[in-house]
Amino acid sequence: xxxxxxxxxxxxRRWLRIERAVLLAAATLILVLTVxxxxxxxxxxxxxxxxxxxxxxxxxxxxxxxxxNVAGFALLFWQLDAGGPRxxxxxxxxxxxxLFPQTAPGDAAPGWAxxxxxxxxxxxxxxxxxxxxxxxxxxxxxxxxxxxxxSIALVTMVIVASRAINVLAN
Amino acid sequence: MIANWHAPPGAALPLRTGGDGPSxxxxxxxxxxxxxxxxxxxEPRWPVALTxxxxxxxxxxxxxxxxxxxxxxPLR
Numbered sequence: 001x002x003x004x005x006x007x008x009x010x011x012x013r014r015w016l017r018i019e020r021a022v023l024l025a026a027a028t029l030i031l032v033l034t035v036x037x038x039x040x041x042x043x044x045x046x047x048x049x050x051x052x053x054x055x056x057x058x059x060x061x062x063x064x065x066x067x068x069n070v071a072g073f074a075l076l077f078w079q080l081d082a083g084g085p086r087x088x089x090x091x092x093x094x095x096x097x098x099l100f101p102q103t104a105p106g107d108a109a110p111g112w113a114x115x116x117x118x119x120x121x122x123x124x125x126x127x128x129x130x131x132x133x134x135x136x137x138x139x140x141x142x143x144x145x146x147x148x149x150x151s152i153a154l155v156t157m158v159i160v161a162s163r164a165i166n167v168l169a170n
Numbered sequence: 171m172i173a174n175w176h177a178p179p180g181a182a183l184p185l186r187t188g189g190d191g192p193s194x195x196x197x198x199x200x201x202x203x204x205x206x207x208x209x210x211x212x213e214p215r216w217p218v219a220l221t222x223x224x225x226x227x228x229x230x231x232x233x234x235x236x237x238x239x240x241x242x243x244p245l246r
Contacts, residue, residue, distance in 0.1 A: 016212075023218075064229050071225045075218070085213045116217045 055167030127153035
């Protein structure tokens with residue numbers, strides 16, 4: 001709804017504010033639920049539960065956790081960096097949270113600003129490599145967010161997915 | 171000392187040169203923001219909508235959607 005509102009209203013401020021609030025709240029809620037679900041899965045693996053989880057259930061749960069992790073953090077990065085889409089489009093002088101290689105001296109494209117796909121790539125590479133790749137965090141909150149994302153991805157891959165593969169192999 | 175293979179000895183490193191505005195990592199923020207003038211076009215939202223749609227499709231297609239269940243729901 002807010003995305004359609006921004007598109008149809010040609011980026012009216014009111015719709016941009018609504019979009020920012022809704023997406024930040026949704027991304028935070030989704031990520032909190034993912035962490036809780038991941039903790040539940042790990043507890044189930046270690047302690048056990050009323051029913052034993054199969055390998056396929058563990059594998060699919062880890063895939064969904066990983067995908068939701070990437071998508072949620074991509075939304076957060078996109079909305080937080082340099083005032084969000086509105087701040088970047090209007091050229092507001094807000095300190096950016098990430099330094100993209102496109103803005104490096106010598107390679108800077110005049111008027112270039114990162115878009116959603118750039119943040120999706122940032123979230124994907126952080127969850128895949130568990131570290132920074134070519135985009136550097138500049139602020140503390142960016143570093144904390146990247147630590148959180150890499151930690152969730154690491155736990156998902158190392159504990160849940162590996163356990164699922166182990167169960168499936170046996 | 172950071173090696174700079176493209177610059178002669180003694181030359182300033184590119185990261186240390188900046189513009190007139192306040193700098194981030196030695197680089198002028200002037201080059202990092204869109205030029206003002208006129209109403210800026212909003213960033214296209216279809217990649218965002220496509221991502222959300224894709225996540226929902228993946229979550230719905232999985233045999234056991236544990237991660238989308240509330241924490242108090244019993245595990246199946």
